[in-house]
Amino acid sequence: MLTRRRLGLAAAGLTFLPLSRAAGYTPGRGLEVAKYDRPGEGLVNSFLLIGPRSVVIIDGQRTLVEARQVVALARGLDLPVEAIFLSHEHPDHCGGLKAITDAFPEAPLLASEPTRDWLARNGAGMMAFMRSIFGDRAPDSVPMPTRVLRPNERITLAGTEFTVDQLGPCEASEGMTMLYSEADSLLVAADLFGNRATPWLLDGTTRGWISELEKAAPKYQGVRTALPGHGAAAPAGVLIAEQLAYLREFHALVRAEMQGGVVPDAGKARIRAAVMARHPGAPRVAPQPNLIELNVDAVAKELSGG
Numbered sequence: 001m002l003t004r005r006r007l008g009l010a011a012a013g014l015t016f017l018p019l020s021r022a023a024g025y026t027p028g029r030g031l032e033v034a035k036y037d038r039p040g041e042g043l044v045n046s047f048l049l050i051g052p053r054s055v056v057i058i059d060g061q062r063t064l065v066e067a068r069q070v071v072a073l074a075r076g077l078d079l080p081v082e083a084i085f086l087s088h089e090h091p092d093h094c095g096g097l098k099a100i101t102d103a104f105p106e107a108p109l110l111a112s113e114p115t116r117d118w119l120a121r122n123g124a125g126m127m128a129f130m131r132s133i134f135g136d137r138a139p140d141s142v143p144m145p146t147r148v149l150r151p152n153e154r155i156t157l158a159g160t161e162f163t164v165d166q167l168g169p170c171e172a173s174e175g176m177t178m179l180y181s182e183a184d185s186l187l188v189a190a191d192l193f194g195n196r197a198t199p200w201l202l203d204g205t206t207r208g209w210i211s212e213l214e215k216a217a218p219k220y221q222g223v224r225t226a227l228p229g230h231g232a233a234a235p236a237g238v239l240i241a242e243q244l245a246y247l248r249e250f251h252a253l254v255r256a257e258m259q260g261g262v263v264p265d266a267g268k269a270r271i272r273a274a275v276m277a278r279h280p281g282a283p284r285v286a287p288q289p290n291l292i293e294l295n296v297d298a299v300a301k302e303l304s305g306g
């Protein structure tokens, strides 16, 4: 249904996602979801969960520039921002977060305990690194989560009940936090999977990632709308299968080229060619132009037990 709110947001460049509705749903009285996409290479998503009376912001972009656009879009809704949710501690999701927490100081910042603890230990160093790359586009600090989400906790956000699913080491070594609404057949998937993006494998925990995907497959197979950290929303079963295939295929390519625990340059070139042929045009989730080669090094180290 094309409400005035949807029309305004569409004009502002937000993509509205169709949700499958439980029986008895009345348009304008349930949850709506809009995506803000920092497009192109280094693409990363934020989402707005829009309820009848409040908004929840999912993830904080890589730099202040994009995060300020998320702030503007949230302000345009004329609804209070009830909470800000951080799915994990990677800088593409929290580098710009300070712009959002500064804009909505009343809203709690929700994250898992591992994410909070990692940020407490490493947040300052991470932001110094971000400032070395992005200058003033990166703030000098990352906000600390103010409300810890417990595994399997049920929490109402934007008027909808979600279950917290805390993952172990996967795309990020500290794991990540997903939110699942059974009623809306909706999964806020963090970076458990992307959608046709070249992933980040540098945390060295891709075996854990594969096992989290294998656990998620039967659980979320039928979920109709999954919101990935990178790329377009799609049914969860499709994205889980594609991410699993990508990681297994990458492992096989690296194993075939490994010599004494490392992959020589010629092998890296063959892996790049194979990956590009199978996933043409897949944008990188991080700015490094040599992300595939960096991924090869990290996976070789992981697979050789280094």
Ligand SMILES: [Zn+2]
Binding pocket: 044, 090, 092, 093, 191, 229, 230, 285
């Ligand atoms: Zn990410």
